[in-house]
Amino acid sequence: MTISVGLNCPACGGAIQVTEGDNVLNCGYCGSLLWVEGDTGVLTVAYRNMQDRDGVLRATERWWKKGFKARNLGQRGNLRECYPIYLPFWSTTTRVAGWICGYEERHYTDRNGNTRTERVPKEEMVLRDYRYTGIACDPGDLGIKYLRNTAGEASFADFESIPTFESTTSKDDMIESSKQSALHDAHRDADVPHVTFEKVTVIPKNIAQIYYPVWVVRYAYGERMYMVTVDGVTGEILSGRAPGDPLYQSLAVTGGTSVGGLIAAAGLVLGAAAEEPYFIIGGLFIGVVILGFTYLFFRHGSEIIEGDFKDKRATSPMDWIRSNLGGLRI
């Protein structure tokens, strides 16, 4: 991404452009090679705010109409605040190069029930660049931890007029975190279940600090306050909280408990009649799973949450199972 930074060539005074993450650039006018240094040796850029208040409010109203949010949110939602801020993010590129060798085990069962295990050797090269972003301050209740968008025009033109959160995390922590994430992702991509040898080199390629415009919308619904954040570049919703609809939740609770209970009871009855314990266990299991999904839908009471909140509802039941049953591979 090429950006204008409002700086001039020290040799000829011409306006210069910088590519994110680069320390070296050429003056397009006099051809001088230039060296860019941030205040802490890190290239720092700000993205231009491309949204206005009306556009942000329209995006918020469109979001209100999606999903299982209160159906009368458009009428009863009462806007209190709508303002832009700059949030600092780290952006890193990390190269991973290496080999992960080992084997996977495949199990075969013949007609007589005899099981044979075959060990299949694997050698996987991992060679790619991984890019990560992470917020560089405490985002509080905004529900934003990562940059979803990395394209767009960047400029410091709005920097003075929009309140800016200061960076409070260190670049060394981000580099270390990126290295660990890259190593983890490389192992995942290599997909070698049993590792007998590995030699993997992780090289941080570049790091930049990006100030990204985010609009914060706070609104009231009944007695309670809610919020939405809107991407200042793309205009998309980044995170938000909204009241749920009692009708949807009642239907979920009623339907979920009824269906779950019926399946569990059917499993018990059929299993007892057929003297087949698998029916009983299967029916109970399916009934409990349905009740669990019902609980997931209802557990946040009357609130719908989107974004990187700590108390966010899992995006899917499988996500919830993964995050809550550590160590279980699905």
Added chain:
Amino acid sequence: MRVLQIKCPRCQQPIYSKTKDLAFYCPHCRTMHVRDGGVHIIDFDIAEFNVNAPQDRVYMPFWRLFSTVRIDQSQVAGGTLFKLGRLLKGTANGGNLFIYVPAWHTEVQEFKRWAMDMTESQPMYSLGTDFANVERLPTAVTREEAMRMADFVIVTMEAERPGTLQYLRYSLQVHDARLVYLPFVRGPGGVTPGF
């Protein structure tokens, strides 16, 4: 943020270039320097073109790592005929070699191909004194990055032999890293060596 004009640390002449290069070459005093946490003058080689090389010429930078490698133990599944061949030929398990790491910006697969091709072929060339106005690709890989990639090259050489590598114990020492500009000629099928 601060922007500085890059000047030669030896003769203080400003350096002009149409490309972004991490290795800054001063055509006035033929000094090359890098800025990795400070300003450092580095040694470098320019290989001469073969006199018969066609005119669409380009210099491509490599970090040439003078290294000592010793393979202590290698366990490979399959590749029986190859292993038998190595045994009969009594292949040495160690020695000195130049590891070549591409220093320009490449996609990762291209990076691997160039590193393997040049390290396995160990190019022989005569030294020149300057670039003679031939285009050179900009350096985008630092010396430290190149040295860290040496392990990848060595393990790739072992892993790409027949069979499936299961275990490797080796030692690798990089004694010296030098930026080497090798001459190539552009053609319809890509670039070919021009030395």
